[in-house]
Amino acid sequence: MCIMIPKIAQIPLVSSHPEVYDPCDDSFALVDALLADRANLLEHQPSICMEIGCGSGYVITSLALLLGGNSSAYYIATDINPHAVRVTQETIEAHGCHVELVITDIASGLEKRLNRLVDVLVVNPPYVPTPEEEVGCSGITSSWAGGVNGRDVIDRILPVADKILSDRGWLYLVTLSENNPLDICLQMRRKGYASRIILQRSTQEENLHIIKLWRDSETLLEENECMGLKKTNRVKNMNPIPFPQVSVWGCDSRNNR
Amino acid sequence: MRLLTHNMLSSNIKGVTNGFPLRMEVGKVVEKTVDFNADFLRNMFAKVEWNALVEGSKALGYFELPDNVESSMLESDEFLHKFHHALLELHLEQGALICPETGRRFPVSKGIPNMLLHEDEV
Numbered sequence A: 001m002c003i004m005i006p007k008i009a010q011i012p013l014v015s016s017h018p019e020v021y022d023p024c025d026d027s028f029a030l031v032d033a034l035l036a037d038r039a040n041l042l043e044h045q046p047s048i049c050m051e052i053g054c055g056s057g058y059v060i061t062s063l064a065l066l067l068g069g070n071s072s073a074y075y076i077a078t079d080i081n082p083h084a085v086r087v088t089q090e091t092i093e094a095h096g097c098h099v100e101l102v103i104t105d106i107a108s109g110l111e112k113r114l115n116r117l118v119d120v121l122v123v124n125p126p127y128v129p130t131p132e133e134e135v136g137c138s139g140i141t142s143s144w145a146g147g148v149n150g151r152d153v154i155d156r157i158l159p160v161a162d163k164i165l166s167d168r169g170w171l172y173l174v175t176l177s178e179n180n181p182l183d184i185c186l187q188m189r190r191k192g193y194a195s196r197i198i199l200q201r202s203t204q205e206e207n208l209h210i211i212k213l214w215r216d217s218e219t220l221l222e223e224n225e226c227m228g229l230k231k232t233n234r235v236k237n238m239n240p241i242p243f244p245q246v247s248v249w250g251c252d253s254r255n256n257r
Numbered sequence B: 001m002r003l004l005t006h007n008m009l010s011s012n013i014k015g016v017t018n019g020f021p022l023r024m025e026v027g028k029v030v031e032k033t034v035d036f037n038a039d040f041l042r043n044m045f046a047k048v049e050w051n052a053l054v055e056g057s058k059a060l061g062y063f064e065l066p067d068n069v070e071s072s073m074l075e076s077d078e079f080l081h082k083f084h085h086a087l088l089e090l091h092l093e094q095g096a097l098i099c100p101e102t103g104r105r106f107p108v109s110k111g112i113p114n115m116l117l118h119e120d121e122v
Helices: A025-036 A038-044 A058-066 A082-094 A139-143 A152-164 A181-189 A217-232 B003-008 B038-045 B050-059 B071-075 B077-089
Strands: A048-052 A074-079 A100-103 A118-123 A165-176 A193-202 A207-215 B023-031 B090-098 B105-109
Touching: A025 A038, A025 A058, A025 A165, A025 A193, A025 A207, A038 A118, A048 A058, A048 A152, A058 A074, A058 A082, A058 A118, A074 A082, A074 B003, A082 A100, A100 B003, A118 A152, A152 A165, A152 A181, A165 A181, A181 A193, A181 A207, A193 A217, B003 B050, B003 B077, B003 B090, B023 B050, B038 B071, B038 B077, B050 B077, B071 B077, B077 B090
Parallel strands: A048 A074, A048 A118, A074 A100, A118 A165
Antiparallel strands: A165 A207, A193 A207, B023 B090, B090 B105
């Protein structure tokens, strides 16, 4: 039996530069999570797909390839590191795809017009806990330096994601256990997002969690009711906000690639 | 940079209230053939600021887009092909985007706009 394996970016075709982060376990985990969710993504039929912090271009190229070509969606990617954007362009071209690129901080300059337009957003942020002063450094440092708990840049990205995601928008976010992924889910739940950890993988150095977040009207309703109850003090000993419905799908699709 | 991307960019300088659309300073324009997809175009039509697209296409030397549009035109193959060409096939390869309020220049090099700000602009 012949099983169709969806195409993703090929490592030999991924360009590189001394100041750009090469695809590594975290990038592979994110692409594996996208592959595992491919059937849903195809059904979702996103019309605008975006990556914040595209680095080598491995992830956005893989997303474009696994969604089966370019003509049905608009792909756009940003990075604060100009070298990374050039490398991404080379990676994309080597795979015969097209992705629009902007050198910018997160989505600065795009937020206004992309307001509520992005259907799929993928982010592999600088998540490594580092001294505060390393955050915002130029070059390759910008690809990992995440400040206290590795949350500095993540916490700047989340409100932007909330702004630009469409009503049916999905966010795929790479996190480490040190980033407290459940706190991220809880924080986004207050803005009406449901979430699920769709892939968890431990490497020698890191315990990676790929979170998928999406706007969910029921979650928003529950949160509003919850806040309403709090404000009117109708319940004296209110339980803490219920834990988000986070489930873990153990999967290791890399072996199947 | 496609005109679709130009249509999604605005000046991000602190304090600027009227940062859209960015004016274009044209150095080099390239045309790249893109597969035609009518559904995608109909989908994008609602998301695009039409006047900015018309002005942008004129700046890149394409004068075929009508100034006024209505959604019924999306049934016209001729219109869709013009829209397709302007939105996706015309690229600003070299040049700059100019903030309409401050005149600040954001360079576009090898088709990639650089929207990074100086410290005093954030």
